Amino acid sequence: MVEFYTVKRIDNSRLVRHVEPVKTRNLYKTVALGSVVAAFCMMYVYQHFRYIDLGLQLEDLKSKTQQARVLNSQLKLNIASLRDPRRIDLIARDKLGLTQPTANQIRDYASSDGSEFAEVRNPGPTRAR
Amino acid sequence: MEQEKVHVRLLIFAGCILLWITAVFGRVAYIQLFCHADYLKKALRQQVHSIEMYPKRGVIFDRKGHPLAMSVPVKSAFAMPGEIKDRALAARLLSGALGISAEEIRDKMDSGPSFIWAKRKLTPEAAEAVESLNLKGVYLQEENKRFYPKRDLAAHVLGFVDVDEKGLGGIEREYDGAIRGKAEKIVVLSDGRQQVLSAGEAQNDRGANVTLTIDEKVQYIAERELEAAIEKTHAPAGTVIVQDPNTGAILALANWPKFNPNAADSVPAERRENRAISQIYEPGSTFKLITLAAAFDQNLIRADEVFNCENGSVTVAGHLIHDHKKYGMLTVADILANSSDVGAIKISLRLGSQKFYEYIKAFGFGTPTGIDLPWESRGLVNRLEHWGSYSIASVSMGQEVGVTPLQMITAVSAIANGGMLYKPHVVEEMSRGETALPIEGASTLTAPKRIIRPETAATLRQLMEGVVLHGTGKKARLDGWTVGGKTGTAQKIDPSTGKYSATNVIASFSGFVPINNPAVTILVSIDSPGGYPHGGGDVAAPVFKRIAEQILPYLDVARDVPTSPQLVAASFHKNSDTSDDSLDDLSPIVFNEQPDTTQPYSAKPQAIKEKPPKSPEVLMAADEGGDIAIPDFSGKTMREVSESCMRLGLNPVLIGTSVAVQQSPAAGAKVRRGTKMTVEFGDTQVHASKSK
Numbered sequence: 044m045v046e047f048y049t050v051k052r053i054d055n056s057r058l059v060r061h062v063e064p065v066k067t068r069n070l071y072k073t074v075a076l077g078s079v080v081a082a083f084c085m086m087y088v089y090q091h092f093r094y095i096d097l098g099l100q101l102e103d104l105k106s107k108t109q110q111a112r113v114l115n116s117q118l119k120l121n122i123a124s125l126r127d128p129r130r131i132d133l134i135a136r137d138k139l140g141l142t143q144p145t146a147n148q149i150r151d152y153a154s155s156d157g158s159e160f161a162e163v164r165n166p167g168p169t170r171a172r
Numbered sequence: 173m174e175q176e177k178v179h180v181r182l183l184i185f186a187g188c189i190l191l192w193i194t195a196v197f198g199r200v201a202y203i204q205l206f207c208h209a210d211y212l213k214k215a216l217r218q219q220v221h222s223i224e225m226y227p228k229r230g231v232i233f234d235r236k237g238h239p240l241a242m243s244v245p246v247k248s249a250f251a252m253p254g255e256i257k258d259r260a261l262a263a264r265l266l267s268g269a270l271g272i273s274a275e276e277i278r279d280k281m282d283s284g285p286s287f288i289w290a291k292r293k294l295t296p297e298a299a300e301a302v303e304s305l306n307l308k309g310v311y312l313q314e315e316n317k318r319f320y321p322k323r324d325l326a327a328h329v330l331g332f333v334d335v336d337e338k339g340l341g342g343i344e345r346e347y348d349g350a351i352r353g354k355a356e357k358i359v360v361l362s363d364g365r366q367q368v369l370s371a372g373e374a375q376n377d378r379g380a381n382v383t384l385t386i387d388e389k390v391q392y393i394a395e396r397e398l399e400a401a402i403e404k405t406h407a408p409a410g411t412v413i414v415q416d417p418n419t420g421a422i423l424a425l426a427n428w429p430k431f432n433p434n435a436a437d438s439v440p441a442e443r444r445e446n447r448a449i450s451q452i453y454e455p456g457s458t459f460k461l462i463t464l465a466a467a468f469d470q471n472l473i474r475a476d477e478v479f480n481c482e483n484g485s486v487t488v489a490g491h492l493i494h495d496h497k498k499y500g501m502l503t504v505a506d507i508l509a510n511s512s513d514v515g516a517i518k519i520s521l522r523l524g525s526q527k528f529y530e531y532i533k534a535f536g537f538g539t540p541t542g543i544d545l546p547w548e549s550r551g552l553v554n555r556l557e558h559w560g561s562y563s564i565a566s567v568s569m570g571q572e573v574g575v576t577p578l579q580m581i582t583a584v585s586a587i588a589n590g591g592m593l594y595k596p597h598v599v600e601e602m603s604r605g606e607t608a609l610p611i612e613g614a615s616t617l618t619a620p621k622r623i624i625r626p627e628t629a630a631t632l633r634q635l636m637e638g639v640v641l642h643g644t645g646k647k648a649r650l651d652g653w654t655v656g657g658k659t660g661t662a663q664k665i666d667p668s669t670g671k672y673s674a675t676n677v678i679a680s681f682s683g684f685v686p687i688n689n690p691a692v693t694i695l696v697s698i699d700s701p702g703g704y705p706h707g708g709g710d711v712a713a714p715v716f717k718r719i720a721e722q723i724l725p726y727l728d729v730a731r732d733v734p735t736s737p738q739l740v741a742a743s744f745h746k747n748s749d750t751s752d753d754s755l756d757d758l759s760p761i762v763f764n765e766q767p768d769t770t771q772p773y774s775a776k777p778q779a780i781k782e783k784p785p786k787s788p789e790v791l792m793a794a795d796e797g798g799d800i801a802i803p804d805f806s807g808k809t810m811r812e813v814s815e816s817c818m819r820l821g822l823n824p825v826l827i828g829t830s831v832a833v834q835q836s837p838a839a840g841a842k843v844r845r846g847t848k849m850t851v852e853f854g855d856t857q858v859h860a861s862k863s864k
Contacts, residue, residue, distance in 0.1 A: 095363075113314075116244040123239045123321035128392035143722075 221360045227353035228316050229337050230379035232330060232344075234388040235423075235600055241330050241344070241433075243316040243337065243379075247299035249290040253281040255309030262307050266290055269301035292335055293317040318344075320433045326391050328427045328446040329384065329545065329598055332436035340436070341444060343382060343598065345546050350602060350609065353379035380609055383600045385421035390414055393722045394424040398696075401715045402428050405701035411448045411577045412719065417585035417684060417693045420594030420620070422543075423723075449541075449548040452574035453678050453697075456662025457511040457644075457708070459570030461632065461682075464508060465587060466531035467519045469628040475505050475635060481514040488517060489561035493569075508635045509643030511659065513569045520568030528564060529556045534623040535583040536593055537575055542618075543596045544611075551575045570662060577680075581695040584682040587636070588656075588690035591629040592620040637687050648683055648713035650720055652731035656690075657683020657716065659708035664700065676700045681712035685720050688838040691729040694719055730837040730847055804839035805832040805851050813851050821845035828853035 124130075135141040203211065232241040249270065256262050259281045260274075267274035270291045280288045292315065294302070299312060318333045331342020339348035394412040402410050407428075414424035427447045431439040445451075467473045484498030495514050499506075507515030520528055532538070538553030552574030554563065566572035578596060586593045595618050602609040624632075636656030639645040644659040660680040663672040680697040684690040696712040696719070705711075800820050805813050810826055817824035823846055834852040837843055 098361075113245045116242070119239070120242060120244050120319050120321055123242065126238065127322045128325065128389060129323070129396075132392070132396070 219361055219363070221362065222357045226316070226337075226355050227378045229318060229333075230351040230353070230381040230604075232351070233381065233383045234326075234386050234391070235384060236387065237383070238388045240322055240326060240384070240386075240388070241318065241320050243318050245314050246293050246296075246317045247302075247312040248292040248315045249294060249299070249302045249310065249312055251281060251288050251290050251310045252286065253288060253309065254286065256281065256307070262310065265305050265307060266302065266310065269305060270294070270298055322388070323434065324430045324432045325388065325395065326384075326386055326425070327430050327433050328444070328448070329386055329422075329425050330433060331546075332433035332444070334437075342446070342545060343384070346544055347380070347382055347599070347602070350380040351382060378604055380602045380604045382602050384598050385416075385423065385600045386425070386598060387423050389726055390723050391424040391426065393726075394426040394719055395430070397715050397718045397722075398426050398428050400718075401696075401698055401701075401711065405698060405703060405706070405711055407698045407701045409447060409451075409699040411451070411695070411697045412715070413448055413577055413581045413695045414719070414723065415581050415585050415596065415693045415695075417588035417594075417690050420582070420585065420596045421600070422596055422598045423692065425598070446545060446547065448577045449543060449545055450576065451699075452549055452552055452576060453664075453699075454571050454573065454662045455575045455580055455680070456570040456660040456678070457513075458580060458658050458660035458662075458680055458682055459573065459575075460508060460511065460516045460568070461587060461636070461658050462532060462535055462537075462583065463516050463520050463523070463528070463568045464504065464635070465535075465624050465628060465632055466528055467523050468631055469531070469624045470523065470527060472522050473504050473519060475503065475631055477504050478502065479504065479507060479515050479518050481507070481512050481518075484514065486514045486517060488521075488565040491562050491565070493517065493565060505635050505638050506643075508658070509638045509641075511639075511644050516568045517565040520564050525556060525559055525564045528567065529553075529559070531623075532567070532573070534593070534621075535586065537573065537579055537583070541578055541582055541596050543578060544599050548578070549576050551579055570660065577695055577697050580680075580682055581693055584658075584684065584695065585693045586623055587629050587632050588684035588693050589629070590626045591622055591624040593623045594620045633684075633687050633690075636683070640683070644707070644709040645681060645683070645713050647709055648681060648716045648720075650685065650717060650724075652733055652735045653685045653720070653724060653729070654687040654732055655683055655685050655720070656687050657681055657713070659713060661707040661709075677706055679706055679708040679711040681708050681716045683716055685724060685729070686732045688732065688841075689836050691727060692720070692723065728848070730841055730843045732837065732841040734842050800843050800845060800847070802835070802837050802839055802841045802843060802849070805835050806839075807856070808832045810853060817849050822847055822849040825850040826853065827851070830854055831856060 228245075229243040231239050231243075234240055249266070251262070251266075253259065259278060263274040263277040263281065266277050270277070272291060277290060280290070290302075290310065291298070302310065302312060316337060318337055320327070320330060320332075327342075329342055331339060331344035331346075333339050333344050337352065339345035339351065344351065394414055398410050398412045401407070410428045412424065412426040413422065415422050425446075425448050427445075429443045431443045436444060464473070478501050481495060481499035481502050483500060484495040486493055493513055495512050497510070497512075499510060499512050499514065502510065502512055502515055504515075504519070506512075507519070532553055538551050540548045540550045542548075554572065559567075563572055582593065582596050599611060602611055633656050636658060637654055639659065640648050640655045640657055645655075645657045648655055648657050658681070660678070660682070662678045662680070663674070664676040664678060665671070666673040666676065678697060678699050679701050680695065682693070682695045684693040694716050696715045698711050698715075701711045800822065802822075803816060803820075805816070808816075809831060810829075813826065813832055814824055816822075822843070825848055827850065830853050832851050833854045833856055836850045837847070
């Protein structure tokens with residue numbers, strides 16, 4: 044059998060893809076609209092999870108604040124107990140060797156803040172002449 | 173052909189995908205649109221909870237703002253037995269951490285599958301131990317626990333609470349509703365892991381804070397001196413009250429025996445009893461003040477009038493009454509100073525039962541004073557129609573009448589302040605945050621009532637000074653201040669015989685300092701002091717003196733009697749055991765420790781074991797007293813008063829307008845430079861009518 048090979052030259056250079064402007068415009072519009080919708084969806088989802096995350100952080104901070112308040116209360120209690128007059132009295136007498144001043148011993152008469160005359164709130168009648 | 177096959181397969185595949193998408197979206201649409209309400213209900217049930225929040229109980233402060241009672245969050249252990257697989261093991265492990273028996277915990281767990289308390293209000297160490305066990309079904313919850321950081325200080329005033337922080341005594345009970353606040357429900361949103369996403373805020377009704385009239389330092393001094401007196405006399409009980417006679421405010425209220433409210437449930441009920449307001453006793457000679465007050469106010473006697481005390485005995489309605497000494501002719505002043513029963517009886521007979529009874533009721537006896545503490549006794553005063561022929565004599569001596577220490581000091585304060593009966597109170601103010609709250613109901617302060625004329629009160633004050641200067645109350649005399657008072661030695665009824673005991677007495681002393689413009693009234697009452705002498709002048713008067721000596725300088729009460737200057741030798745002894753390091757061990761006192769009522773604290777300092785090395789002595793000038801005599805500012809204008817004060821070196825505090833009507837310290841008192849001089853200004857006529 045004799046085979047004959049022929050060369051078929053295909054020249055597509057003269058072919059130009061037909062561009063339809065309307066379809067192109069529609070495509071861009073669709074992409075833009077889709078992007079906007081996608082952005083809104085992303086924003087909504089982000090806000091939702093951010094809200095939950097912030098809520099958890101807030102509760103965590105509230106918990107820390109509460110712990111700080113508890114510690115503050117405990118410290119106030121400790122301060123109050125350290126200021127117990129009996130405790131100070133015992134330390135003054137037993138540890139520091141202090142004794143009670145006599146009635147006429149030297150003492151500071153400058154009024155400290157907070158001291159007040161017990162009688163001046165409503166002084167009694169003046170002495171009769 | 174091939175292409176057609178591929179095309180068909182693609183179409184079938186696409187169709188399946190489309191079907192699947194349709195099914196999914198259809199299901200979503202069905203859930204969202206048709207089952208929305210149902211699923212929303214389920215979600216809310218899972219996520220939304222409401223929890224009850226109990227506000228922290230308010231703080232109780234003394235008058236200077238020092239906290240005496242406060243609530244602090246602590247952990248409590250609870251279990252959900254339904255979640256615990258091996259209850260025996262859990263009970264054993266918890267027993268070690270909580271310090272209670274495993275059987276007890278096991279019994280609680282077996283009582284039901286749901287919530288049980290393992291132990292409430294744990295110490296921090298116990299809470300840490302439970303947390304470290306990490307047992308499934310065992311959890312820790314925060315609760316508030318009431319602490320009294322000064323332990324037994326003012327325990328009878330403060331009261332105590334139960335495990336649920338409900339007030340059971342004292343101020344805690346009286347103002348329980350306000351101090352507790354109101355429980356409130358808040359809404360909480362949580363996720364699938366029960367983490368809280370958001371929670372509402374508790375809006376209002378926090379517990380109210382209460383500020384007392386009690387002064388922490390004065391209270392401690394009163395308790396310490398009472399304890400020392402109890403130790404010295406081996407008495408089973410005693411009471412000390414310190415009051416401001418010009419307002420009725422209680423500065424200190426001390427009872428023995430006392431207790432630690434941090435562990436009140438471990439203490440017998442009798443120790444928790446507030447004897448100052450509930451103990452009724454026959455006041456004895458102290459009641460002569462009322463007899464004389466009534467007689468003076470009715471102008472029936474004069475201070476220098478002489479009565480025949482019949483050599484120590486008198487018969488009234490067939491009863492023979494003996495004086496403790498054989499007195500002959502005594503003035504009224506001497507009758508009070510020497511506490512003559514015969515003299516008092518004669519005065520009361522002149523007064524008459526009707527008038528005497530009216531004055532007894534006017535002084536507040538037989539009626540609760542209305543103090544803002546629970547379980548106050550009204551005392552015991554027989555109605556006039558039940559008085560026998562002998563009653564007037566009995567009552568004039570302070571028998572056949574029952575009073576509480578609070579009623580007695582309130583009456584003495586009325587004499588001290590010029591004749592006005594003030595309602596005693598221990599609450600100064602209540603507040604929630606920065607907002608002051610009104611004190612309502614029975615605890616509201618009422619206007620004082622005039623019960624005797626100012627002249628009567630002034631006369632009695634002078635006579636009471638005589639009791640201390642040359643009467644039965646010499647041991648109450650102070651150096652630097654004038655003192656007025658009255659002793660009392662009231663015999664107690666012997667329950668076995670039903671008659672008055674010769675040995676068991678209630679020794680008391682009631683007095684005020686100074687005579688003019690009294691600043692404080694103090695009552696000391698010792699129940700059944702041992703040993704002899706055991707009278708009020710020997711047992712109670714020295715306690716009055718010791719308390720007054722310490723609190724008067726603290727309260728800045730000016731001396732009104734010049735003191736002789738003294739030179740004292742002072743030297744500094746450094747305790748050989750003392751070093752800076754030893755001050756590091758200042759651990760707080762254990763809260764739950766009860767005061768040792770068998771061996772009270774001694775007021776005497778502990779002896780130094782080693783003799784300290786000799787150190788140089790220094791001669792120092794002691795307090796020489798004041799050297800500025802206070803002038804009388806009555807009727808002077810503000811400018812004149814200011815100029816006088818500046819010239820004398822005093823620190824003026826001027827209140828009001830117009831002319832001076834009252835001053836403190838009083839005219840004639842000796843004070844130092846820089847002493848505060850308070851002068852009230854007003855209309856003299858208005859002031860005179862107010863005084864009547």
